[in-house]
Amino acid sequence: MDDNKIEWIKCNKCGFIQYKSHLRCIKCKNNKFEKINVVGTPTLISYTILYAPPMEFRDKKSYALGIVEFENGIKALGQISSQKGLQIGMKLKPKFEKICDDLDGKEIYTYIFVPIT
Amino acid sequence: MKSVAIIGVGHTKFGRSKEGLLELLCDASLQALENSNTYADNFDSVYVGAMCPGKFNNYTGIASALVDRINLIPAAADHIKNGPASGGSAIKAGYQAIASGMSDLVLVVGGEKMTHITTPGFITSIVATITHHEAERLHGVSLPSFGGLLTRAYLHKYNAKLEWLDDIAIKNHKNGSLNPYAHFQKTIQEFMESAIKKGKGNWANIKEFLKDNSRNPIIADPLRLFHICPISDGAAALVLCNAEIAKKYCDTPILIKGIGQATDTHIIYEREDITTLKALRTCSDLAYKMAKKTPKDIDVAELHDAFEILEVVESEDIGFFKKGEGAKAASEGLTQIGGKIPINPSGGLKARGHPLGATGVAQVVELFWQLREEAGKRQVSGATTGITCNFGGFGNNIVSILVERM
Numbered sequence: 001m002d003d004n005k006i007e008w009i010k011c012n013k014c015g016f017i018q019y020k021s022h023l024r025c026i027k028c029k030n031n032k033f034e035k036i037n038v039v040g041t042p043t044l045i046s047y048t049i050l051y052a053p054p055m056e057f058r059d060k061k062s063y064a065l066g067i068v069e070f071e072n073g074i075k076a077l078g079q080i081s082s083q084k085g086l087q088i089g090m091k092l093k094p095k096f097e098k099i100c101d102d103l104d105g106k107e108i109y110t111y112i113f114v115p116i117t
Numbered sequence: 118m119k120s121v122a123i124i125g126v127g128h129t130k131f132g133r134s135k136e137g138l139l140e141l142l143c144d145a146s147l148q149a150l151e152n153s154n155t156y157a158d159n160f161d162s163v164y165v166g167a168m169c170p171g172k173f174n175n176y177t178g179i180a181s182a183l184v185d186r187i188n189l190i191p192a193a194a195d196h197i198k199n200g201p202a203s204g205g206s207a208i209k210a211g212y213q214a215i216a217s218g219m220s221d222l223v224l225v226v227g228g229e230k231m232t233h234i235t236t237p238g239f240i241t242s243i244v245a246t247i248t249h250h251e252a253e254r255l256h257g258v259s260l261p262s263f264g265g266l267l268t269r270a271y272l273h274k275y276n277a278k279l280e281w282l283d284d285i286a287i288k289n290h291k292n293g294s295l296n297p298y299a300h301f302q303k304t305i306q307e308f309m310e311s312a313i314k315k316g317k318g319n320w321a322n323i324k325e326f327l328k329d330n331s332r333n334p335i336i337a338d339p340l341r342l343f344h345i346c347p348i349s350d351g352a353a354a355l356v357l358c359n360a361e362i363a364k365k366y367c368d369t370p371i372l373i374k375g376i377g378q379a380t381d382t383h384i385i386y387e388r389e390d391i392t393t394l395k396a397l398r399t400c401s402d403l404a405y406k407m408a409k410k411t412p413k414d415i416d417v418a419e420l421h422d423a424f425e426i427l428e429v430v431e432s433e434d435i436g437f438f439k440k441g442e443g444a445k446a447a448s449e450g451l452t453q454i455g456g457k458i459p460i461n462p463s464g465g466l467k468a469r470g471h472p473l474g475a476t477g478v479a480q481v482v483e484l485f486w487q488l489r490e491e492a493g494k495r496q497v498s499g500a501t502t503g504i505t506c507n508f509g510g511f512g513n514n515i516v517s518i519l520v521e522r523m
């Protein structure tokens with residue numbers, strides 16, 4: 001699965017949009033989809049700052065995680081570049097970067113969110 | 118379908134134990150055999166609920182090991198896994214075995230042994246493998262981080278106060294102080310007093326104590342240490358039997374009147390509203406319908422407060438309070454012993470502790486004691502009907518069990 005892109009899928013039958021891993025629509029069970037891309041600037045729905053990271057992130061003392069929603073309803077969860085000044089409702093922009101080395105030493109690249117100031 | 122009765126229980130002290138997982142499971146199981154007067158009987162089946170015995174304790178085939186050690190051979194033995202709801206799922210398997218007529222006498226035991234693991238982040242990482250690997254786990258989530266995300270979303274949506282979650286922790290520690298099986302048998306007042314005695318600081322009252330970063334550090338902002346359950350060792354067990362023969366073993370059997378299990382989306386942010394536990398709404402509804410009861414009939418509840426925000430949303434989605442009103446209700450004392458609907462008289466996961474696979478079974482053990490008036494100083498007076506919520510994954514696989522005095 002390509003995780004360097006925030007991409008969801010849209011059900012060909014009922015139009016419901018959902019995360020790309022579903023093989024059958026979570027609304028109507030149909031198995032035909034089209035890919036859809038994010039539209040616009042996402043808004044922060046909720047966030048936390050985690051001070052007890054899992055082993056993969058053992059090099060960091062803490063980091064912020066947030067759930068965002070794009071203008072076309074696509075949602076995503078990712079780390080946020082800053083731990084200060086976060087607020088529900090604020091705008092952020094996605095950025096692709098390396099976030100950690102996994103336990104086998106493989107570099108993990110994915111999206112994070114940067115607050116727009 | 119046959120009716121199913123609980124005729125005896127067992128419960129090790131939760132907390133830090135020197136015993137291994139198998140020893141804890143044996144201890145709780147043998148207590149339950151003795152308590153149910155089935156020590157000399159032949160069991161038809163055994164269900165063991167444990168979340169990670171392979172990763173934490175190098176055990177594969179833990180159910181087979183148990184029946185050998187306590188000689189329940191040749192009973193059928195299965196290991197049931199459903200994350201932190203493994204205990205609830207094991208009870209459901211035992212219930213189905215008897216209800217279907219395939220078994221008459223069943224042992225259900227849940228347990229986990231975790232405190233020997235000292236590698237930082239190891240338990241957090243293993244538990245986080247229950248989250249969606251690409252959409253969630255890859256980004257560094259942990260279960261407490263979901264607790265933090267849910268808490269902030271809830272406080273924002275319903276204009277609730279974080280202090281109300283402090284009140285729930287205070288209540289659960291108070292209840293735990295009355296439970297001889299609890300991990301923490303100390304009120305937060307007592308935690309504060311012992312810190313003062315050790316010269317760690319001075320605080321005017323427990324509200325001030327709970328605001329102090331050095332005693333109550335932030336773990337997953339806004340959640341602090343005292344909003345989160347500990348890592349614990351322990352096991353709990355039930356003996357179930359066909360209700361027609363229950364009185365042969367015990368004077369006051371407790372009936373499992375309703376049982377429900379339901380799932381929701383794996384990715385938490387794909388839910389329409391992350392502050393609503395649809396799986397709990399569905400599974401508690403199944404349990405109420407099966408038992409022909411409503412939330413108004415419930416005298417006492419054991420809910421899954423791995424994070425204090427969960428006790429709040431569960432108290433709403435199981436039908437005790439309207440959406441958005443659970444935290445305030447708790448802060449007003451409605452969920453204390455003696456309140457309108459006592460929640461977690463055991464101390465809950467916060468104070469009783471949370472040995473993952475043991476929790477769902479321990480919840481029903483507590484209700485067994487409550488409904489038989491055997492709960493000592495934490496007795497909810499006159500309780501005849503109780504319900505549980507055992508939360509698997511992060512709300513994506515929940516079991517609810519409704520019990521009543523026979």
Ligand SMILES: [Zn+2]
Pocket residue numbers: 011012013014015016025026027028029030
């Ligand atoms: Zn569809």
